[in-house]
Amino acid sequence: xxxxxxxxxxxxxxxxxxxxxxxxxxxxxxxxxxxxxxxxxxxxxxxxxxxxxxxxxxxxxxxxxxxxxxxxxxxxxxxxxxxxxxxxxxxxxxxxxxxxxxxxxxxxxxxxxxxxxxxxxxxxxxxxxxxxxxxxxxxxxxxxxxxxxxxxxxxxxxxxxxxxxxxxxxxxxxxxxxxxxxxxxxxxxxxxxxxxxx
Numbered sequence: 001x002x003x004x005x006x007x008x009x010x011x012x013x014x015x016x017x018x019x020x021x022x023x024x025x026x027x028x029x030x031x032x033x034x035x036x037x038x039x040x041x042x043x044x045x046x047x048x049x050x051x052x053x054x055x056x057x058x059x060x061x062x063x064x065x066x067x068x069x070x071x072x073x074x075x076x077x078x079x080x081x082x083x084x085x086x087x088x089x090x091x092x093x094x095x096x097x098x099x100x101x102x103x104x105x106x107x108x109x110x111x112x113x114x115x116x117x118x119x120x121x122x123x124x125x126x127x128x129x130x131x132x133x134x135x136x137x138x139x140x141x142x143x144x145x146x147x148x149x150x151x152x153x154x155x156x157x158x159x160x161x162x163x164x165x166x167x168x169x170x171x172x173x174x175x176x177x178x179x180x181x182x183x184x185x186x187x188x189x190x191x192x193x194x195x196x197x198x
Contacts, residue, residue, distance in 0.1 A: 024080040031069035040086025055167035
């Protein structure tokens with residue numbers, strides 16, 4: 001959790017529920033709220049000209065969503081869409097600014113979170129220079145595993161569907177399915193009941 005829920009609610013935040021598939025905000029809209037996920041999973045994505053969706057990230061419980069937009073005057077360059085039914089804490093931009101000015105340590109919390117996310121972006125953007133889909137998928141899976149502190153082989157359940165992995169890597173779903181089977185044959189992942197463990 002980036003900011004204490006009690007602190008957010010004491011400064012006027014509200015809890016809003018979103019159904020799976022519902023937009024929390026759309027690309028091009030004006031940032032008006034700080035969003036922190038109480039429960040559920042959200043995807044930050046862009047729709048490309050050919051209709052494909054590119055997923056930038058999949059934040060979940062305790063994460064905040066596109067908070068950097070509250071500190072500039074730019075419109076959102078991404079969509080935030082509920083992947084599952086979600087409960088999201090919303091605090092008006094003006095009230096968030098007042099809150100962080102009263103509690104400067106919150107800026108460090110937010111900056112640390114943003115720094116971690118930027119590190120993730122650097123890690124996952126490197127594979128786009130690789131043509132090999134196995135390298136792309138293996139790098140992303142290993143990074144997510146390390147992020148959650150897992151070290152033992154096959155100890156971590158990949159929290160993404162094959163379609164989400166395709167959207168995260170820019171690969172076709174068929175390529176992801178074939179590549180995961182290849183990774184299983186090479187003993188890089190374990191498939192159990194269609195779930196992927198690394």
